[in-house]
Amino acid sequence: MENAYLLGRFEAAAGFLPEHLRGKVNALPLRAKLQAEEFRLRLERPLFVTYFWGEETISGTKITENDLETVLNIVSGSSVHTVLDQLKRGFVALRGGHRLGVCGTAVMERGEIGTLKDFSSLCLRIAKEYRNVATPVIPMVCRDGEMLNTLILSAPGGGKTTLLRDMIRRLSNGENCVTKRVGLVDERGEIAGIWNGRATLDVGARTDVMDRVSKGKGIQFLLKGLNPQLIALDEVTEEEDLEGMKQAVGCGVTLLATAHAGDFRDFTRRKLYKSVLNEEIFERFVEISNFGGNREYHVLNGAGERLC
Amino acid sequence: MLKTIGAAFVLIGTVFGGYSNVLRLKKREKQLRDLAEALEKIQAELTFHAPPLARIFGGMMGVYPGEIGGFFGEWAGTLGGAAGGEAGVIGGQLTQTWFSLLTEEEQSVLHPLFFTLGRYDIEVQKNALEEAKVHLNRYAQKAAEDRLRLSRVYMVLSVALGVMVVLVCL
Numbered sequence: 094m095e096n097a098y099l100l101g102r103f104e105a106a107a108g109f110l111p112e113h114l115r116g117k118v119n120a121l122p123l124r125a126k127l128q129a130e131e132f133r134l135r136l137e138r139p140l141f142v143t144y145f146w147g148e149e150t151i152s153g154t155k156i157t158e159n160d161l162e163t164v165l166n167i168v169s170g171s172s173v174h175t176v177l178d179q180l181k182r183g184f185v186a187l188r189g190g191h192r193l194g195v196c197g198t199a200v201m202e203r204g205e206i207g208t209l210k211d212f213s214s215l216c217l218r219i220a221k222e223y224r225n226v227a228t229p230v231i232p233m234v235c236r237d238g239e240m241l242n243t244l245i246l247s248a249p250g251g252g253k254t255t256l257l258r259d260m261i262r263r264l265s266n267g268e269n270c271v272t273k274r275v276g277l278v279d280e281r282g283e284i285a286g287i288w289n290g291r292a293t294l295d296v297g298a299r300t301d302v303m304d305r306v307s308k309g310k311g312i313q314f315l316l317k318g319l320n321p322q323l324i325a326l327d328e329v330t331e332e333e334d335l336e337g338m339k340q341a342v343g344c345g346v347t348l349l350a351t352a353h354a355g356d357f358r359d360f361t362r363r364k365l366y367k368s369v370l371n372e373e374i375f376e377r378f379v380e381i382s383n384f385g386g387n388r389e390y391h392v393l394n395g396a397g398e399r400l401c
Numbered sequence: 402m403l404k405t406i407g408a409a410f411v412l413i414g415t416v417f418g419g420y421s422n423v424l425r426l427k428k429r430e431k432q433l434r435d436l437a438e439a440l441e442k443i444q445a446e447l448t449f450h451a452p453p454l455a456r457i458f459g460g461m462m463g464v465y466p467g468e469i470g471g472f473f474g475e476w477a478g479t480l481g482g483a484a485g486g487e488a489g490v491i492g493g494q495l496t497q498t499w500f501s502l503l504t505e506e507e508q509s510v511l512h513p514l515f516f517t518l519g520r521y522d523i524e525v526q527k528n529a530l531e532e533a534k535v536h537l538n539r540y541a542q543k544a545a546e547d548r549l550r551l552s553r554v555y556m557v558l559s560v561a562l563g564v565m566v567v568l569v570c571l
Contacts, residue, residue: 163522171480171488171519172453174526208522 099127099221106132106191106219108156111163114140117151118371125149130250132217134161145250145383161212168193179204179305184282186304190220190286190294220286222294226252226388227259231269233392233401234377238271240264240323242342242374245351246360247381252388253351254327256381258284258296260349261325265297272299273347276321278311279304284327290315312341323347342374357397404571411570412563419559425550426555429502433541435469436500437534440514444530447523454519455480472499480519489516503540510536 097307103126104189107118112134117140131143140154167175168185179185185193194216197209234243243260247253261284264273277296281283284306286294292302293365301319303311308326310333315321324341326334329352338348354360357378369375377400378393439461446457458477462470472495479491492515496508510533517529 125545166480166488169519170453170455170457173520174523175453188542268408373452 096123096127099285102138102189102219102221103129105189105215106187109164109167109187109191109193109217110134110140110162111160111167114151114154114160117154118142121151127283130219132219134215134217136161136213136399145156158212161215164193164215164217165212173254177208180209182305184281184290186282186286188220189286190283190288191281192218192220194218194283220283220294221255222258223249223252224259224262224295226256227263228269229401230256230379230390230392231260234260234379235270240273240347240349241272241376242348243350243377243379244329244348244360244369244377245381246354246357247351247383248355249353251381251383253381254284256379256390257325257327257349257351258294262295262297264323264349265299271325274319274321275300276305276312276315276319276324276346277309278315278324278326280308280311280327281305284325307331308334308374309337312337314344316341316344320365321346323349325349327351328353331363335365338369338374339372348374356382357393361397407569408571411566412560413564415559415566416556417559419555421549422555422559423552425502426544426551430541430544430548432468432500432502432525433507433537433544435465436511437537437541439465439469439473440530440534440537443518443532444527444534447526447530453480468499472496475499488519492518506538507540510540 100123104119107115110118121129121142125144128144129142132145133141133148134156135141136156136158138156139150139152140156141148141150157376165173165176171203176185178249180195183195186194187193195212195324196207196214197212199206200208200210232239245253245256246287258390261275261277265275266272275297277284277300279287281300282288284294285292285296285300285302285304287304292308296302305313306314308329309331312324312326315324324346326338327350329335329338334383338350341348352360352366353365357380360366360378373395376395378397380391380393382389382391394400406444442461442464443457446452446460455477461473464470465473476492476495480488489512493512496511498501500508514529514533518526
């Protein structure tokens, strides 16, 4: 990927930091800037930058309450009420597809998080669009050019969303496969980088994005109104998501989803996914492994046998 | 002839001075009323649309071309990167610049509002706006009474002063 692009993403994300911290991260060496994945701000701790190999501190920094509030002011344009709904869900989608994760004291209302106060940590995730990572994967998850129900597996931060986004873009544009009308349930607005209703990351020309909705409800919404040929969703974590997926398959819609699991064996051990395996919903699994920052993709069939 | 012209100038000068004071009273009352009205508009915007403050304030510039619009316009420009409570401090400073006709006490009723807008949920902001609005309306009422009471006094005094100066000089 072009260095200029990565540098631009880094600088855009750094733009959400308070001025004095922005100065510190902008002074990092070029290599660090290109490989940075997150900025982590924890109250009364130094600023951390996350790389694929771990977190590193920025010396001479100590995060204050004022810093945390300044970040929130910057992302909300000093209008916290515009992001309160997102704060309740633990993250704020930012301009350019970046994402701010928040942590603090939850104020419970009727058994649910009503709002957050006394913020203690913020995680600013740098959105990067890696094009063409799906090139070797697409032919393996298609049969006669038709996409098969596919589940992408990897540990957190392994590159699931990146692969998913590129696959959606290719399927939607009909690159190396039959063109599909894609319905994307983007619960956190992260896949398409939704900001003010617009997709800021390329998810293809024939993709309809339903964002800020639980995956189960989003699937039902898309099925009722938009007649998708393929439904894509990120991080299947709840029973409701699985029910929605089963409903979609029942309607003849192809599925493309991701799940947290180190590999296929790890996936089969998860109680939540037993029904998915028993009903043989997925015909392809893609495992992502990370070797020193280089990602490798392995495609498995429904029985877990490696195809490549 | 020269004396008459001079006397006329003196009279015009003192009357103008008195009239300026009357205008100042009027302007002060209008500023308070407009400010209260602007706060009501902000309250309505927050209730029905809840857009970012910069957009609401930007809209105020179109509705109130004078000091009120100038104040909100300048404040809107500082909002994006403001640190913690900095927006509130800036709001307070801008009040002094744009609303110099208002007394310190009148300006101070806005300060809690400046430290609330944009930092809390809609209900808290609306409450702060309501409170500031009540105070401003009370001050506007008092300003109207002052105008009625003092306008005549200023005019009479200015004419009397002019006549007295003319008589003394002649």
